[in-house]
Amino acid sequence: MLVQNGVTGDSRVQKEAESAAAAGYEVVLLGASPSGKAEEWALGGATVRLVPVNRVFDRRRHEMRRGWLRSPLAYPPGPLAAYRQRQARAWRTDLDTARARGASAAALAPREAAYRVFWGWTGLRRKATRRLEADRAAAKGGVDRLAARFWKAAMGDRAWRRLDPALWDLELSFGPVVDELRPDLIHANDFQMLGVGARAKLRARAGGRDVKLVWDAHEYLPGMKSWKGHPWWKDAQIGHENEFAPHADAVVTVSELLAEMLRDRHGLTELPEVVMNVPDTSGSVEQPVPGLRERCGIGPGTPLMVYSGAPLEQRGLHILVEALPDLPGVHAALIVSYPQWRYVKRTQERAAELGVADRVHVLEYVPHRQVVPFLSEADLGVIPIHHWGNHEISLITKFFEYSHARIPVVVSDVKTMSGLVRRTGQGEVFTAEDTADFTRAVRAVLDDPETYRKAYAERVPLGEWTWDSQAKRLTDLYGRLLGAAGEEEEHPRP
Known part of the structure; x- marks a missing residue:
């Protein structure tokens, strides 16, 4: 199972993992480590592993280039602006120390004048740098709007690679871990992990293994508020979902209405299986202390x-x-x-x-x-x-x-x-x-x-809103998919 969060606050994926393990499946639930360190623990009969995600692509490619035309005074991307500010503070400290040692104002005058010029010039450039970074982060310039239109026209759904390359950070962090596990079935939660699951499935197929992909759609992406403020973010997620949705062998979602909307949006041949995220009211309910x-x-x-x-x-x-x-x-x-x-x-x-x-x-x-x-x-x-x-x-x-x-x-x-x-x-x-x-x-x-x-x-x-009934829908779906896989191996197609 794949999820882009740290697992502990996500009751749905926890219940799914526990229920699948209770049904006899060997379950490894992969989440993103909030601490940046690999972690592992048991969740019922399942294993939770948190994967460190190296967030390199949060900045888009053009944000890594110098803005010669848009802001010629701005510092280039990188540590130079912070270095210059630190350099100015060190210079100021040196002058104050010299004054404290008894140096005369006349002796310090040339150095003070040079410092003021340096401080003013670097301050002007730092201000230009902050303005350029803010404009790029908001993508509100005419060149940004033109770039977005160009990439969407030229690449279609694949334009997410330019609009939000941060999706690659998930793939590059989770992909090798999934390949090492060699799963028979991948359960990808939500739209961002769909691509990770689909690529792992395709790599396995190229290596001669049949892996089934279940996409668990928690949200109707076109109707949700963006997780990030960048105006390109939502278009990128929609394109990413469109590109990889066809690779899902089955789709699971949270309500009947959302199932119908997903079927219509992606042209699915079957209505997604509805697994509502209802509480687990079985005998394992625990009393919180303190209340x-x-x-x-x-x-x-x-x-x-x-x-x-x-x-x-x-x-x-x-x-x-x-x-x-x-x-x-x-x-x-x-x-x-x-x-x-x-x-x-x-x-x-x-x-x-x-x-x-x-x-x-x-x-x-x-x-x-x-x-x-x-x-x-x-x-x-x-x-x-x-x-x-x-x-x-x-x-x-x-x-x-x-x-x-x-x-x-x-x-x-x-x-x-x-x-x-x-x-x-x-x-x-x-x-x-x-x-x-x-x-x-x-x-x-x-x-x-x-x-x-x-x-x-x-x-x-309330009798209908219990996790036991929902979990059976999910594990029955797993059985149908893996049963079909087993039959194909026993009676291979020509």
Whole structure:
């Protein structure tokens, strides 16, 4: 299995790896090491290996060239600008030391004058360098727009090699590891690892081995917000996905609607297998110690709303903080995968500005087997995502986690999720990014929580939202693919 993250915060890939191992497969889950060091551990019967990824291609080829025409004063790419600044600081220190030793102003005057000229000249060049680097990083110049159009016209989907060569960093880091493992089946999670899996499959075929490729599409790429701010990034990912999707022997995804959209987009001959990322509610569920309220430092009678998930701005978790001044006594727990990210820090700073910092609790993830009992201590779960195409079609992981925790949900009015909540009555819907309407929805739930909780006994199909049923779909798919491979080896084609 391949995934481009560090595994620990990704409940879907962890459950897939454990379930495949429990079904009798030898599973190695390869992820990207956040520390830059190789790591390995056991996950149930699977092995997790984190691969160091050398990020060399984050800068595009033209960003490594000197901007003679665009900014002739800018320093060339590399360490020279920093070296000149350091050189100026050393010169300043030397002059100050000479003055401290008793050198006269007259004796130091020529050196001071030379220093000022050097400082002014290098400062001018450093400023030009920063401006050039910012313009190139934003690709907002006319030459950048022309270059993007040229490469897309000349190379089509293959233009990702110019638009976002950072995709090569994943291939060059993971590819040799996959080849060494000599797998029978590669399960590539999400769009960035699709290329790694497809190339490994093609190399194996060239060497006489039949390797099956399963592409697990977590997102509808055209409808998602870019992970990076560069305007070329999304076009590059789309081209990369288009190039390698035809090499998948089977496609897996997270919802029926997304399956249909992927079939139409890529001209798939079969509808992708739907494996929803629902909680594992088997006997292996673990009780977290300490629990959610203890970690927040609050008692059982304190109203508590919770957000659980990645801290991305388009996920809208800052609305919990914005609403707190109008929700006296209510606390907010933000359970996030990356507490150190700048967006989380800004949210905490905003809480301090509003005078509610003592009611905001930033917590780290717990192991996926502990998630449901951990969340069950909250009074309500919040899904405040913004209107992006990918958000409109999804039933996201936290929705199922809140449901199994049997806590009322407050969701924004994205199409699929809000429609389901209105049908089941398990929560309230509010207008996305509208703090006043969000506050209204939270008050409605806190004023009458039992009305919403009753929906779990009467209208919410929790029995269908269990990982055991989803895992069987996945392992059955593996069996069909590898069974077909075995039959072909026994009765080879002419």
